[in-house]
């Protein structure tokens with residue numbers, strides 16, 4: 001049966017707070033078919049008593065059978081369908097009541113239903129992951145959060161719907177749902193507000209709290225006013241004006257880039273739990289999260305952009321979620337480009353390094369991505385997809401690329417759109433057939449691995465000829481491979497169209513060429529060669545084939561090392577004996593300083609790197625071995641120093657080496673990237 005499911009997306013950039021399974025099974029059909037559902041809801045909420053009482057009139061213009069659902073904790077006190085009392089619930093689940101309503105040909109149907117019930121206590125000790133996992137409607141004086149998926153109001157499953165919501169709260173409380181604030185009043189009796197969402201929506205989330213509201217107004221691109229608001233807890237009220245200014249800046253930025261902002265307001269709402277959600281017309285962020293300075297610079301813009309991608313055009317989840325990749329490209333990555341080409345390259349390198357840390361076969365094709373559930377899905381769903389948009393822009397040119405996005409926006413607003421619709425928009429704008437491009441990046445898992453096999457130079461009468469041979473694995477991708485020709489006169493970038501497993505290209509150049517470099521700017525999504533990808537700690541965190549070697553055979557050091565390995569890998573480690581021959585798989589080696597040094601010496605492996613030597617109380621570093629496997633070492637002065645790493649170490653996945661003093665990181669870095677380069681002589 002179809003039940004409403006969580007569809008909030010977790011905010012980007014909160015790498016420490018992320019991750020939870022959001023299974024989406026209800027795919028809104030194309031908007032045109034389903035805007036026939038409308039809710040008119042009035043609710044009264046008492047956060048102290050945790051009581052809710054509501055009335056709703058649902059108008060349905062669909063003749064087919066319907067499924068009406070409501071959270072199981074609620075009690076229906078009155079219900080009429082076209083004047084006939086509602087029968088007992090027929091098909092529920094553990095969390096939902098459900099009623100099957102047979103088909104009817106007699107014009108629009110009217111369902112009137114009254115309900116009431118108790119809300120769960122709001123647990124502020126929950127972290128983001130736990131908050132995402134709970135779909136209970138929760139309330140307290142500090143805050144109320146009723147996610148759509150909790151079934152806090154009677155809803156027709158699996159449809160998009162317009163709605164009107166009237167809200168009543170006791171004095172001192174304010175609340176909102178996504179949409180336009182039509183009217184409000186704040187008196188000694190309490191707070192009342194009426195909201196309207198006139199577009200087909202995926203569901204209604206309700207928030208309330210002891211908010212101080214600050215407002216601002218801006219003119220949208222079409223000349224309409226847009227109301228900006230912060231609903232902040234008193235302890236962060238002083239942050240309001242900064243947030244209002246930043247939101248205005250982001251809306252202007254995206255209106256110029258994509259098209260008119262689709263709504264009449266945008267609000268930033270604080271939550272007593274450390275969470276991060278984006279919804280149409282608002283973002284709901286933890287108080288502590290809102291205090292972090294980088295949130296305004298990155299995540300806030302990402303959330304504003306979701307009003308176009310995600311909440312303005314809905315992803316057709318059954319065929320893959322394109323909205324996170326496109327939002328990452330146009331928010332997180334775009335801000336890096338604005339900062340400078342070095343910052344943007346650094347982000348691409350981070351994506352490619354993270355991807356290289358996955359064992360081959362550990363990722364899934366992009367079309368299988370629906371939402372972020374674990375490290376590997378973020379590496380694909382956000383990063384690979386973002387890089388795909390970069391390659392597409394490199395292929396089509398910025399102007400055509402932007403035109404396609406504007407076209408996609410105009411045509412798909414408030415509809416569920418798929419990757420196919422995106423492809424069509426890019427094909428229309430460019431006049432090119434992009435089937436191969438989309439197919440290879442969307443439906444194939446993994447990534448191409450490109451190797452420069454040969455490069456040579458010959459003297460011509462005027463200038464020089466350079467031949468370059470590129471290779472890729474058996475099942476070839478069609479790629480545009482950038483190479484740099486370094487000559488006595490400077491550097492030139494050429495694009496080579498690689499289509500086969502092995503191909504030789506001939507290039508002519510005037511000044512004497514000295515070197516050929518493969519993709520020096522890292523603009524191609526590919527599996528970096530072992531030499532190109534400096535090993536990072538992430539690999540032992542995400543690669544399921546990694547084995548663990550504990551150098552302390554028993555005792556406290558052994559126990560501390562095992563806890564650390566488990567925490568780092570988020571699973572029971574596959575432990576092999578320290579006296580075994582070194583396996584071909586990548587390995588995590590944990591021990592005290594003298595144990596690590598002795599183990600390295602016995603195996604004639606390179607000694608502890610100088611950059612960490614003698615520093616801090618614990619040192620972590622990575623090395624690569626021939627064949628692509630890596631070794632990651634955790635070496636501590638004593639058991640206390642080892643135990644101190646359990647909490648901080650998992651936060652340093654992007655580093656090649658880290659030095660700790662107790663639990664405090666005092667030095668870190670990545671080994672330099674070595675590009676594929678060939679000298680011509």
Ligand SMILES: [Zn+2]
Nearest residue numbers: 009012324327
């Ligand atoms: Zn997002």
